[in-house]
Amino acid sequence: MTTRSLYCGPPEDPMDLHGATALVTGANRGIGRHFAVELLRRGAKVYATARRPELVEIPDAEVLRLDITDQASVDAAAAVATDVDVLINNGASTAGGNLVSGELDAIRQVMDSNYYGTLAMIRAFAPVLARNGGGAILNVLSGVAWTTVDGNTAYAAAKSAEWGLTNGVRLELADQGTLVAALVPGLVATETMRDFATNAGIALPDDVMIEPADLVRLALDGLEAGEIEILDRIGAEVKATLSGPPRAFDLAAVARAAMSA
Numbered sequence: 001m002t003t004r005s006l007y008c009g010p011p012e013d014p015m016d017l018h019g020a021t022a023l024v025t026g027a028n029r030g031i032g033r034h035f036a037v038e039l040l041r042r043g044a045k046v047y048a049t050a051r052r053p054e055l056v057e058i059p060d061a062e063v064l065r066l067d068i069t070d071q072a073s074v075d076a077a078a079a080v081a082t083d084v085d086v087l088i089n090n091g092a093s094t095a096g097g098n099l100v101s102g103e104l105d106a107i108r109q110v111m112d113s114n115y116y117g118t119l120a121m122i123r124a125f126a127p128v129l130a131r132n133g134g135g136a137i138l139n140v141l142s143g144v145a146w147t148t149v150d151g152n153t154a155y156a157a158a159k160s161a162e163w164g165l166t167n168g169v170r171l172e173l174a175d176q177g178t179l180v181a182a183l184v185p186g187l188v189a190t191e192t193m194r195d196f197a198t199n200a201g202i203a204l205p206d207d208v209m210i211e212p213a214d215l216v217r218l219a220l221d222g223l224e225a226g227e228i229e230i231l232d233r234i235g236a237e238v239k240a241t242l243s244g245p246p247r248a249f250d251l252a253a254v255a256r257a258a259m260s261a
């Protein structure tokens with residue numbers, strides 16, 4: 001059996017986001033909004049996309065309507081944003097619920113956006129990136145891709161699928177010079193994360209969560225350095241568990257550990 005490394009090596013020319021043209025999905029709130037703002041700060045042109053573009057309030061960004069689960073919407077974005085060389089696949093549903101007891105519609109939706117939506121974006125934009133010199137794709141995964149989490153096992157499974165997708169696409173797009181990177185955060189202090197913890201009855205101390213602005217700086221520094229897997233502290237901790245028996249990500253235990261540290 002032969003194996004091929006998924007590490008394609010750093011790009012010959014380090015990626016400079018100054019002067020790049022980036023497209024961010026789900027840029028109306030949460031991590032996506034921070035991506036758009038930080039990319040602009042670094043001197044990139046930014047397409048800030050959202051299902052409801054009227055909610056995007058980012059001066060200097062080009063705003064586009066984009067639902068990644070709607071093929072016509074994806075195709076329309078690719079036809080307009082022909083100068084993109086950095087694709088940030090951030091937007092996705094995080095609300096899948098549990099796989100056995102949850103609503104099948106929610107389970108499908110979480111898979112549709114995280115897996116098929118991300119795939120639709122990559123398939124539509126791969127030729128655009130190739131024409132613009134290769135560029136980069138950054139997929140926003142999650143530490144739950146490498147574990148599971150009670151109450152949201154469907155989301156964890158969808159992120160696992162997206163991780164597999166990321167590895168496959170990296171291999172397939174290496175020859176056109178596209179860097180395909182994974183951002184693997186643990187707990188990010190967005191409203192969605194805070195609501196999830198509150199609904200689960202868990203008080204998460206602030207210092208256990210990374211601020212979205214800090215995560216985005218880490219991600220873009222990693223992208224500029226040509227890294228293919230960019231992990232925050234919890235992302236790295238979760239990856240280290242892969243060599244042991246499978247286990248669930250225990251939000252309450254993380255919170256307790258943070259309180260006693």
Ligand SMILES: NC(=O)c1ccc[n+]([C@@H]2O[C@H](COP(=O)([O-])OP(=O)(O)OC[C@H]3O[C@@H](n4cnc5c(N)ncnc54)[C@H](OP(=O)(O)O)[C@@H]3O)[C@@H](O)[C@H]2O)c1
Pocket residue numbers: 025026027028029030031032050051052066067068069089090091092093094113117140141142143185186187188189190191192193
């Ligand atoms: N927060 C965390 O702790 C954490 C940890 C690890 C990974 N992540 C990942 O980080 C990314 C952003 O998370 P977040 O915390 O910023 O979530 P968020 O605040 O809930 O934002 C999610 C964004 O995705 C958009 N979206 C959902 N479905 C979409 C679709 N079909 N097409 C286009 N956009 C869509 C949402 O648009 P609407 O406003 O229209 O719903 C929203 O803009 C997600 O991929 C999530 O899995 C988050």
